[in-house]
Amino acid sequence: MTLLEAAGLTRRVEGRALWSGWSGQVSAGESAALVGPSGSGKSLLLRTLAGLEVVEAGEVCFHGQPQRTWPMPEYRAQVMYLPQRPVxxxxxxxxxxxxxxxxRVHRERRFEVREATRLLTVFGRDETFLARDAATLSGGEGxxxxxxxxxxxxxxxxxxxxxxxxxxxxxxxxxxxxLDRWRTDRPGRALVWVSHDPAQRERVAGREWLLLPAGTA
Incomplete structure (x- = not known):
């Protein structure tokens, strides 16, 4: 089952096509890596897929429904972008x-401190981490x-x-x-990675999405 699909995406920056006619899809249960040369706009593409950037040309669909027809808070709650430097x-x-x-979009969910603490133990942290000032966190802690x-x-x-x-x-x-356990724990989940570490991409991704600059053969 295809979860997220893009067809014919084009993005222009300062009058220049950064990428043109890009298409890709990710299916339920899949983990894919988006790869391309530096400056090809990988972060911009992920943000476009997440509904955080405008779709200039082409279309993004989630569960077969065009992104533009989704209530955006609901869409972003399901297709979530994690940046390198969270704020x-x-x-x-x-x-x-x-x-x-x-x-409102998360009104049917309940925050569980116990579950947050359990997840923290995966990273070798305990409940005292929850009391840390978010403004003082290191890059890794963020x-x-x-x-x-x-x-x-x-x-x-x-x-x-x-x-x-x-x-x-x-x-x-x-x-x-x-993340691998999260992906396989329930049906209907998928991961898309951007990583400059080839070894990480080999470990985590079953296949690669290639993003080439516009005009590249």
Whole structure:
């Protein structure tokens, strides 16, 4: 079953086509890597798939329904983008994790401190991490927090944009294992990775999406 599909996507930046006519899809249960040369717009493409950037030409569909027809909060709750450098509102880690559950789109979900603490143990942290000031987190700690928040919200597709790049090798492996379990734990989930580490892409992705600049043969 195809979860997320793009057809004929084109994006222009300062009058120049960054990519033109790009198409790709990811199916339920799949883990794919988006690869392309530096400057090809991989982050921009992930943000477009997530509904955070305009679709200039072409179409993105989720569960066969065009992105433009979805209520955008509902769409973004299901197709979730994790940036390399997450930014949080003021407060502690617990506040950051709990805050999205107050949004209308997540009204049927309940924030569970016990589940947040359980996930933290995967990364060798305990409940004291929840009291940390989010503004003082290191790059790696911020990535852990963003990843936990996403998993607690249970989307269908996670778009990971160098989302483990600031973690040490052991923690990267723990994150990869956690995401793999999340992907296979329930039907209808998928991962798309952008990673500059070829070894990571080989570990986590079953196949690759190729993104070439417009005009490249």
């Amino acid at each position: 949080f509102d003021e407060g502690g880690v617990l506040d950051v994790l709990r805050a999205p559950f107050a949004f 990535q852990i927090t963003a990843l936990l928040r996403a998993l607690l919200l249970e989307p269908s597709v996670l778009l990971l944009d160098e989302a483990t790049s600031a973690l040490d090798p052991e923690t990267v492996r723990r994150a990869e294992a956690l």
